[in-house]
Amino acid sequence: METDTIVLASAERLFADVADIQSILAAKDDSWKPRLWGGIEETGLNIAGVPEALGGVGLGLADCLAILKVAGASAVAVPLAETMMAGWMLGAAGLELPAGQVAFGPSAFGDRIKLGDDGLLSGRIERLSFARECGCVALLAEGASGLQVALVDLALADIQAHENLAYEPADTVVFSTVRSMAHAVAPVGFALQTTLLIGAAARAMQTAGALEKLLAVTAEYVTQRRAFERPITKFQAVQHSLAQLAGEVAVSLSAAASAAEALESLTAQGRGFADPELCLEIMSAKIRTAGAAQKGAAIAHQLHGAIGVTREHILHRLTLRVLAWRDDYGNESQWSEYLGDIVCSGGEEALWPLLAIR
Amino acid sequence: MQTALEFQPLRLPEPVQHLRAEVRDFLQSEIAAGTFDPDAPFTDWAVHKAFAKKVAARGWIGMTWPRSYGGQERSFLDRYVVNEEMLIANAPNEVYFTADRQSGPTLIKFASERIKSEVLPKIIAGEACFCIGMSEPNSGSDLFAAKCRASQTDGGWKINGSKIWTTNAHRSDYMIGLFRTSAPTAENRRHGLTSFLVDMKAPGITCNRIDQMSGINDFNEVVFDDVLLPDDQVIGEVDGAWKQATTELAYERSGPERFLETFIALRQLVKVAGPSPDPQLKRAIGRLVADVHALRRMSVSVAGMLEAGREPVAEAAIVKDLGTIWEQELPQRVREATAFLPRDAEAYADFETALHFTMRFAPKLTIQGGTTEILRGVIARGLGLR
Ligand SMILES: Cc1cc2nc3c(=O)[nH]c(=O)nc-3n(C[C@H](O)[C@H](O)[C@H](O)COP(=O)(O)OP(=O)(O)OC[C@H]3O[C@@H](n4cnc5c(N)ncnc54)[C@H](O)[C@@H]3O)c2cc1C
Numbered sequence: 001m002e003t004d005t006i007v008l009a010s011a012e013r014l015f016a017d018v019a020d021i022q023s024i025l026a027a028k029d030d031s032w033k034p035r036l037w038g039g040i041e042e043t044g045l046n047i048a049g050v051p052e053a054l055g056g057v058g059l060g061l062a063d064c065l066a067i068l069k070v071a072g073a074s075a076v077a078v079p080l081a082e083t084m085m086a087g088w089m090l091g092a093a094g095l096e097l098p099a100g101q102v103a104f105g106p107s108a109f110g111d112r113i114k115l116g117d118d119g120l121l122s123g124r125i126e127r128l129s130f131a132r133e134c135g136c137v138a139l140l141a142e143g144a145s146g147l148q149v150a151l152v153d154l155a156l157a158d159i160q161a162h163e164n165l166a167y168e169p170a171d172t173v174v175f176s177t178v179r180s181m182a183h184a185v186a187p188v189g190f191a192l193q194t195t196l197l198i199g200a201a202a203r204a205m206q207t208a209g210a211l212e213k214l215l216a217v218t219a220e221y222v223t224q225r226r227a228f229e230r231p232i233t234k235f236q237a238v239q240h241s242l243a244q245l246a247g248e249v250a251v252s253l254s255a256a257a258s259a260a261e262a263l264e265s266l267t268a269q270g271r272g273f274a275d276p277e278l279c280l281e282i283m284s285a286k287i288r289t290a291g292a293a294q295k296g297a298a299i300a301h302q303l304h305g306a307i308g309v310t311r312e313h314i315l316h317r318l319t320l321r322v323l324a325w326r327d328d329y330g331n332e333s334q335w336s337e338y339l340g341d342i343v344c345s346g347g348e349e350a351l352w353p354l355l356a357i358r
Numbered sequence: 359m360q361t362a363l364e365f366q367p368l369r370l371p372e373p374v375q376h377l378r379a380e381v382r383d384f385l386q387s388e389i390a391a392g393t394f395d396p397d398a399p400f401t402d403w404a405v406h407k408a409f410a411k412k413v414a415a416r417g418w419i420g421m422t423w424p425r426s427y428g429g430q431e432r433s434f435l436d437r438y439v440v441n442e443e444m445l446i447a448n449a450p451n452e453v454y455f456t457a458d459r460q461s462g463p464t465l466i467k468f469a470s471e472r473i474k475s476e477v478l479p480k481i482i483a484g485e486a487c488f489c490i491g492m493s494e495p496n497s498g499s500d501l502f503a504a505k506c507r508a509s510q511t512d513g514g515w516k517i518n519g520s521k522i523w524t525t526n527a528h529r530s531d532y533m534i535g536l537f538r539t540s541a542p543t544a545e546n547r548r549h550g551l552t553s554f555l556v557d558m559k560a561p562g563i564t565c566n567r568i569d570q571m572s573g574i575n576d577f578n579e580v581v582f583d584d585v586l587l588p589d590d591q592v593i594g595e596v597d598g599a600w601k602q603a604t605t606e607l608a609y610e611r612s613g614p615e616r617f618l619e620t621f622i623a624l625r626q627l628v629k630v631a632g633p634s635p636d637p638q639l640k641r642a643i644g645r646l647v648a649d650v651h652a653l654r655r656m657s658v659s660v661a662g663m664l665e666a667g668r669e670p671v672a673e674a675a676i677v678k679d680l681g682t683i684w685e686q687e688l689p690q691r692v693r694e695a696t697a698f699l700p701r702d703a704e705a706y707a708d709f710e711t712a713l714h715f716t717m718r719f720a721p722k723l724t725i726q727g728g729t730t731e732i733l734r735g736v737i738a739r740g741l742g743l744r
Contacts, residue, residue: 212363219741239738243679246363246737250676254365254656261367280651287648333641336648340640343647348629352446352621355651356378356439358369358658 004063010043011067015074021314024077037078037101045080049088050097056087061198062264064088065205069256072209075317077168079103079130081202086138089195093149093184103128103137103154105173106195109334113175115141115148120177129328131171132159140186140195147186147194152178164327166320189272193338197273199329200286201259207289207325208249208256210318211296215249217314218242218300225305238303245299248292259285262358276342277357283335290332293322363673367655368662374435381443384416394450397622397708399715400573401450403529410453410484413444419454420462420482427466427478434609434665438658442614446621452526452576457481460610461488461534465555468594468602473555477532491521491535491556491580498523499732501536502548502600506582508537514589515539515554517562517582525726527578528565530558540597548600553593560585572719610727612660612674617653617681619723620716623689624650626709630699642695646688653681672740679733682723689716 018036040046049064050056068081082104087097089104105111105125113123121141128137134154141148156178164170186194219242222233232238262281271278297319301308308315326332343351370378388394393409394401413419418440423429437458444451462481465474480486497503506519517537527533533556540550556563562585565578594602624646631639657677663670693713699706724730738744 219743223743233743236735239743240731240734242741242743243734243737246672246741247676247680250363250365250673251652251656251680253363254367254659255652257365258367258655258659261369265369280647283644284648284651284655287645288652291649332645332648336641336644337637338644339647340642340644341634343628343643344631344635344640345633347633348625351625351628351647355647355654356442356446358655 003057004059004066007043007045007048007057007059007063008066008070011045011070014039014043014045015070015076019074019076021075021317025312025314025317033078036076040078040080041099046083046099046102047087047097049084050091054091054094054096056091056097060264061088061201061267062260065201065256065260065263068202068205069209069212072206072321073213075210075213075314075321077166077317077321079134081199081206082129082134085195085198085202089140089149089198090138090151092187095149095151095182095184097138098136098151098181100135101130101133102151103131103134103173104195104199105137105139107199107329109193109196109330113139113141113150115143115150115180115183117144119179119183121150121152121180121183122175122177124175125173127162127164127170127327128173129164130169131157131173132161132169136181137173140190140192141183142192143185147190147192148183149186149190150180150183152180165324166317168321168324170324170328189267189270191273193330194273196330197279197282198263200335201256201263201282203325203328204252204256204259204282204285204289207293207322208252210322211249211252211289211292214296214300214315214318214322215242215245217318218245218303222303232303241299241303245296245303248296248299252289252292252296255285255288258358276346276354279342280339280354281358283330283339286330287332287335287339290326293326297323363676365656365659365673366662368659370435370439370658374433374439377436378439378443380416381418381440384412385443385447385449388412388449389447394448396448397712398448399711403452406450406453409450410487412484413451413454414482414484419458419484420478423462423466423478423482427474428482429478435661438614438661442618445614445618448622453487454481454484456490456526457486457488457532459613461490461532463609464534464553464593464602468553469555470590470592472590473593477555480531486532487526487530489524489527489530489533489558491524491527491533493521493523495520495522499729502542502551504536504538504551506535506537508539508552508554508587510539511586515587515592517554517556517585517587519582521580521582523568523577524565524580525577527558527580528567532556533558533580534593536599550597551599552596553599553602554587555591555593556585556587560587562586570719570722572715572722574719608660608664608669608671608674611678611733612657612664612670614654614657616678617650617657617685620685620688620720621650622712623692623716626705626712627692627695630696630705630709639695639699642691646691649684653677653684657681672737675733675736675740678728679730679737683730686720686723689713689720693717 018039047056048059052058079101083102085104086102111125115121139150158174160172259281266278420429421432508515539552543549562583564581569575
């Protein structure tokens, strides 16, 4: 077996064993969290994207994202995506990923981090996923002579706790002239939006995985549930709703996979993060999966009836997460504006060639 | 329960993209020579006819078909990009489009040797236009309610009755028609229909044109009055047409024509928006581009599955469902996006023409070739719900 399939298989096993959605819902406390993270470090998922030379597994971005699809399907509520992306970015800059949970920023268009020549770092991240549960954060910072990748101890930050829609930490993090643990010049091709693009590709893939699971759960439910003396699948309205959910799932899976492939193959060719083809792929995936999340979550809830809105039911673990992820690493309105800008500045003649390039 | 849907992120191979460049060059020189206008809603049939011959000369009709019938056994992806470029350029491709997409492949699979060796080369030469005779006044979505009869006579069949909504019937050389040859049985209501190749010039056929709200006046009522067909024009199994439908449908449903029909509205939008419109207009454009890109990647992925010999029935139906709904909405969303634009821009005349035209024909997009409701039934069946 190839490394990537081995890692993927162990991820699937791990999430099934330790992150089963139903068991997590029934859990009395958060003791499953350290257990899950322990399993993640044991299987090396956290270091999947870290180069082998730096002690990692050395998987490419597409393979890392494939793991995140599985994590999305389990609605995994630990910063696996964030740590994985941090590991990849630090590794690309020749820096080591520390053990433990690592956050990844900037995570929104308004976030700004400055790194002075003196190695002191300042700035603010409005909503940093899992910040208060992480030891440190990997950041892309603006230095005097260009972009820098930095690793910063979160104990030095002022953290105000916030919750996202899915009741997960999404904290405001402020650094006022703190020393970074390590920093290095960002790799060639990195742009100001690099963390947003990588984060967007990750959220798109997590969303696709979660929506796929949502379809399976919903299809199962409608075949079991009976009303008017028949399974509700006999009602055409139910069939058609499920078909529409499948459509949203399909387009999400396709878009996220396409973006992942583009991210890996285009960066491998040395095409930077401002490359229009790369931008189109990732922005389209983020925008479209966000739309699918909204429509898909609504259909899944509707088809479940009252049981689906209860705390005990697993549905909200999936639906609230896909809805929350819309806001991370650029929301669909912001990316649409960005993409619209690329398209408009290219003009009508460039539109079709851009779309047809792949 | 079978809810697994798969879309490999296929990237079109280099040689396929070279072919695209060739097609673009060809189209650009045709546009430059004034053969057709990419912005014009309507193009004369004579132009369509002449254009078909030029495309044939390039070898771009029936390009995936067996060499023994004049095809080139090229990949389905080659056909995909040719089709895509023709659509985007609004090329006058109607003479061969239906034959290339579905009638030819049906003949290759089910027709007699005589028909194949006689008709396929004509299609490939751009000289045979096909129409599809399935719908009837009282049989649309429910194809198996068809009543137009074919009854057996000496050495052949005699057709009586009528078909309706038959696109291009009045200028077609052939029809592949679905006719009732027996009554349905108690066990199988789909039994009793047979496909035939009909020569549209045969005595006894009358085409009555039906005009559409869009000004596209390409469909007809076709009346058959004792029209005689030889035996070897039966396509496939007598009474068993229902067994023949499935695979072609995946080709028919997942192609670029299922989401690019109104693309001109988006192109015109980008044109009137100019290089730096206000943020709201940028957002509307970005959203539409994100959507169409996602649809196209899905469609390309299905093309790859078809090329690999698989039968992605549910996936193809999903492409058509999402794609036609989107292309139908597109002009409406373009209209909304431009609500505050000044109307005096120079490009506005072309824009308005495109917007009005696409809005006028948009309702048909979710009806022709199987309605949204029928498609969703197909998807639900693919998911194991029916
Ligand atoms: C522009 C255009 C070109 C066409 N070209 C051709 C052609 O070349 N050849 C040809 O044979 N036909 C052609 N058609 C006909 C087309 O295939 C039919 O219109 C289509 O199959 C629907 O049939 P109908 O119009 O009879 O509508 P109906 O079948 O009467 O449907 C009316 C409404 O009822 C719904 N409905 C029907 N059955 C069900 C069901 N089981 N469940 C839920 N809802 C249902 C439909 O979805 C639709 O909304 C063309 C149509 C158009 C618009």
